[in-house]
Amino acid sequence: MNHLALPTVSYAALAPILFLLLGGVALMVLSALSRRPLAAGTVTGYSVLIGFGALISALAEYGHVNGAGPSSTVASAIAVDGFSAAIAVTVSVVVILASLLSHGYLRRMQIDAPAYHVLALTSASGAIIMAAANDLVVLFLGLEILSIALYVLAALNRRSAKSEEAALKYFILGGFSSAIFLFGIAFTYGATGSTNLQVITRTLGEGVAAKPGLLLAGLGLLLVGFFFKVAAVPFHLWTPDVYEGAPTPVTGFMAAAAKVGGFAALLRVLLTAMPQLSTNWTPVVYSVAVATLIGGAVLMVVQRDAKRMLAYSSINHAGFLLVGIVAATSAGISADLFYLFTYSVTALATFGIVTMLAGPRDDDAGIDRLSGLARRHPAIGAAMAILLLAQAGVPFTTGFIAKFSVIEAVVGHGSIPLAIIAMASAAVAVFAYLRLVATLYRTEDIATVDLGYDDSLTDGPAAFAIGLSVVVTIFFGIFPAALLDFGRTAVAHLLP
Amino acid sequence: MNAYLPVFILMIVGILFAGLSFVASGLLAPRKKPTAAKLAPYECGIVPEREPPQRFPVRFYLVAMIFIVFDIEIVFMYPFAVVFRQLALFGFLEVAAFSVVLFAALLYLVSNGALSWGPAVILTRGMPSRTSESTITRISATKSTDGQAA
Amino acid sequence: MTSLLATVAIPDLLVFLLGALLCLVGAVSILTVKNPVHAALSLVMTLFGIAVLFIELQADFLAAVQIIVYAGAIVVLFLFVIMFLGVDREEDLAVEPIVGQRPLAAVLITALMASIVALGLVGHFEVGPATQTGMLHGGAGNVADLGRSVFTTYLFAFEATAGLLIIAVVGAVVLARRNNPDDHVAESQVEELA
Numbered sequence: 001m002n003h004l005a006l007p008t009v010s011y012a013a014l015a016p017i018l019f020l021l022l023g024g025v026a027l028m029v030l031s032a033l034s035r036r037p038l039a040a041g042t043v044t045g046y047s048v049l050i051g052f053g054a055l056i057s058a059l060a061e062y063g064h065v066n067g068a069g070p071s072s073t074v075a076s077a078i079a080v081d082g083f084s085a086a087i088a089v090t091v092s093v094v095v096i097l098a099s100l101l102s103h104g105y106l107r108r109m110q111i112d113a114p115a116y117h118v119l120a121l122t123s124a125s126g127a128i129i130m131a132a133a134n135d136l137v138v139l140f141l142g143l144e145i146l147s148i149a150l151y152v153l154a155a156l157n158r159r160s161a162k163s164e165e166a167a168l169k170y171f172i173l174g175g176f177s178s179a180i181f182l183f184g185i186a187f188t189y190g191a192t193g194s195t196n197l198q199v200i201t202r203t204l205g206e207g208v209a210a211k212p213g214l215l216l217a218g219l220g221l222l223l224v225g226f227f228f229k230v231a232a233v234p235f236h237l238w239t240p241d242v243y244e245g246a247p248t249p250v251t252g253f254m255a256a257a258a259k260v261g262g263f264a265a266l267l268r269v270l271l272t273a274m275p276q277l278s279t280n281w282t283p284v285v286y287s288v289a290v291a292t293l294i295g296g297a298v299l300m301v302v303q304r305d306a307k308r309m310l311a312y313s314s315i316n317h318a319g320f321l322l323v324g325i326v327a328a329t330s331a332g333i334s335a336d337l338f339y340l341f342t343y344s345v346t347a348l349a350t351f352g353i354v355t356m357l358a359g360p361r362d363d364d365a366g367i368d369r370l371s372g373l374a375r376r377h378p379a380i381g382a383a384m385a386i387l388l389l390a391q392a393g394v395p396f397t398t399g400f401i402a403k404f405s406v407i408e409a410v411v412g413h414g415s416i417p418l419a420i421i422a423m424a425s426a427a428v429a430v431f432a433y434l435r436l437v438a439t440l441y442r443t444e445d446i447a448t449v450d451l452g453y454d455d456s457l458t459d460g461p462a463a464f465a466i467g468l469s470v471v472v473t474i475f476f477g478i479f480p481a482a483l484l485d486f487g488r489t490a491v492a493h494l495l496p
Numbered sequence: 497m498n499a500y501l502p503v504f505i506l507m508i509v510g511i512l513f514a515g516l517s518f519v520a521s522g523l524l525a526p527r528k529k530p531t532a533a534k535l536a537p538y539e540c541g542i543v544p545e546r547e548p549p550q551r552f553p554v555r556f557y558l559v560a561m562i563f564i565v566f567d568i569e570i571v572f573m574y575p576f577a578v579v580f581r582q583l584a585l586f587g588f589l590e591v592a593a594f595s596v597v598l599f600a601a602l603l604y605l606v607s608n609g610a611l612s613w614g615p616a617v618i619l620t621r622g623m624p625s626r627t628s629e630s631t632i633t634r635i636s637a638t639k640s641t642d643g644q645a646a
Numbered sequence: 647m648t649s650l651l652a653t654v655a656i657p658d659l660l661v662f663l664l665g666a667l668l669c670l671v672g673a674v675s676i677l678t679v680k681n682p683v684h685a686a687l688s689l690v691m692t693l694f695g696i697a698v699l700f701i702e703l704q705a706d707f708l709a710a711v712q713i714i715v716y717a718g719a720i721v722v723l724f725l726f727v728i729m730f731l732g733v734d735r736e737e738d739l740a741v742e743p744i745v746g747q748r749p750l751a752a753v754l755i756t757a758l759m760a761s762i763v764a765l766g767l768v769g770h771f772e773v774g775p776a777t778q779t780g781m782l783h784g785g786a787g788n789v790a791d792l793g794r795s796v797f798t799t800y801l802f803a804f805e806a807t808a809g810l811l812i813i814a815v816v817g818a819v820v821l822a823r824r825n826n827p828d829d830h831v832a833e834s835q836v837e838e839l840a
Contacts, residue, residue, distance in 0.1 A: 004582045004794060007801050021809050028816060029600045032607035077802040115820045122813050129806060141806040145813060152817035187765075193772030203772070214769030217761075500701060554822045557726045561818045564719045565811050571711050572804060575793030587797050590805065597808040601815040608819045 166245025181225025187218030252351030372446030668695025
């Protein structure tokens with residue numbers, strides 16, 4: 001019996017993933033074994049605790065990597081580096097906020113709370129797996145864990161036909177894009193002989209093959225899969241419909257988790273596995289970034305529905321994140337890390353407020369319903385205004401620092417035209433955000449329709465999460481140094 | 497590749513058998529075309545009053561789902577069993593972790609009534625037993641059935 | 647391409663052609679048959695053809711898995727869905743939701759096929775069929791090799807599959823759960839009758 005080199009497993013490095021995944025499994029078992037349905041409060045508390053566990057283990061991993069440097073574990077399938085730790089921190093924060101924000105909603109809509117939390121926890125673990133994947137097969141599994149759970153979450157509101165429609169659209173288009181992504185993996189494997197990112201980059205380092213057709217086809221298909229996941233123009237068509245139809249807290253979770261997972265994996269694949277092909281992928285990412293920046297901003301202006309408007313706003317944000325990838329420097333990556341964290345917090349909280357406004361049946365998020373909100377409910381109105389201004393990139397909010405550092409990175413890289421386009425699109429987007437803020441503070445035409453959120457005002461967990469997000473948004477907007485350093489250190493310890 | 501020769505021969509025999517069956521039934525079957533009454537579903541000589549249900553209950557789907565989940569588990573078990581000695585305790589623990597997670601899935605399915613047939617009472621677990629809306633619908637439904645009975 | 651053909655033995659080529667033919671005939675008939683059940687059975691043909699191609703690639707275990715899992719279980723799942731939605735439902739396939747989508751689809755598919763063939767001609771393959779790269783371990787059974795790589799190189803992917811299956815189960819239960827008010831009434835009536 002010959003000896004077999006068994007892989008070593010660093011459980012400490014896998015802890016954030018294990019927390020979320022096994023947390024989800026344990027919750028599933030608990031809900032199966034308990035005689036009476038688990039109370040919504042218990043489940044939310046459990047989910048938040050799991051999120052905290054993941055957060056602490058991610059921070060511990062970050063600290064460990066700072067001392068010991070990047071490495072990989074489980075037969076080099078998972079990267080143990082600052083980058084994956086920073087994304088794990090972001091995803092854990094998303095889990096905590098999303099659990100708090102969904103609490104009142106699940107109770108109000110009588111949605112099976114354990115099922116929601118099991119799916120949300122496993123889905124979040126998929127986002128971390130994507131970010132930490134050092135192998136295309138693992139990356140694909142992370143992508144599927146993230147996406148399939150999101151398809152189901154989008155369908156959770158069984159009372160709304162729109163929710164089912166959104167889930168179906170997301171599922172069919174998402175399945176299609178996953179298939180394209182899988183083809184990309186297969187072609188890349190065929191051209192390089194491995195799915196391991198480091199082996200791929202080593203193979204490419206020995207000189208790109210004389211006949212790179214297969215390799216480039218693989219790269220192109222991978223990019224299409226990623227662009228779909230992160231909702232970049234022209235692969236964005238599903239976004240407004242799905243964001244509008246899905247239950248609003250799920251939309252928030254989707255906007256944050258899917259973007260974080262997608263961009264993390266895109267950054268890792270392009271910048272660590274295929275930097276030798278940057279002459280090939282930079283023009284593609286460049287033009288998609290331009291289309292996404294302009295398309296997102298322009299289409300945002302014409303929306304009549306808050307959820308659709310925020311969907312296009314998330315597309316616009318995706319454009320900024322792509323600008324960071326075009327920069328392709330460590331400054332670009334750390335700017336993207338900062339952007340992903342701050343965007344997730346802001347977007348989640350914004351959708352949290354929209355949840356309160358979307359009515360008792362969660363089916364109407366028309367902008368006119370927000371009319372004069374700040375006059376009737378000053379606290380909610382002010383929070384919404386701050387979050388919108390942060391998304392617009394107004395100074396003294398995280399949105400400004402995020403946009404600024406991305407543009408700074410791309411200017412440092414020498415792409416001045418892209419920086420100008422990004423700023424122009426930000427200006428167009430500011431118009432849409434400010435118009436919404438003005439609607440909030442209107443004195444006449446105060447919406448008299450039953451907003452249905454008086455009940456939600458007592459929704460303590462959601463109010464707490466929104467308040468926390470606003471504090472984070474302003475605090476790191478004024479004192480961004482700590483968070484920026486966190487990102488820079490993370491990128492300094494990126495597994496090459 | 498030679499190992500597949502019997503499979504290939506069996507395939508040809510199968511195709512021949514199926515084809516010849518059609519030919520034989522064409523030759524041997526009575527020439528008369530069946531009447532509409534003959535084609536109707538058999539209900540003890542009584543003319544069927546309503547169409548037979550065309551749809552399957554969704555619970556069949558859940559059973560198929562369980563089947564696939566454990567099918568995939570077996571697919572992983574088989575290569576494991578072949579190299580089980582080489583992998584020693586490590587491999588056993590990894591497979592055990594995999595199986596325990598899938599067993600948790602089975603537990604969830606059973607507790608949600610995926611395997612219970614008969615009136616779907618457990619399937620509504622986690623839902624409130626009564627809301628004002630359901631009571632209203634329920635009363636009207638009861639009335640209408642009373643009307644039918646009377 | 648000519649050099650590729652020259653190195654392939656005739657039996658290998660015949661098996662490949664048989665597999666490819668099965669795949670294509672099945673795939674085309676999925677699109678052309680009217681009855682959805684027949685379409686599902688055509689899918690079995692395609693999947694069987696893929697199993698033949700796996701055999702040609704010396705991946706015997708995968709060929710068996712392909713038949714057991716895909717041609718068996720997955721198609722059964724498809725059939726359940728077809729039955730669930732009603733077999734006799736008819737869709738008018740003559741309607742084009744987007745004007746000119748059929749000619750456009752034909753053009754795009756031709757372009758796609760052409761690019762795949764072009765890739766086969768100009769691409770540089772690091773890995774390939776056993777006829778090109780030689781057999782693994784002299785072709786003496788590859789289940790053990792598969793087992794070794796599942797539990798070493800792809801260990802994490804293997805465990806992550808469990809997570810994926812969990813989502814499949816929870817998702818199926820959540821989506822199949824009947825919770826619309828009408829069903830609820832029917833069920834409580836059953837309860838009372840019992």
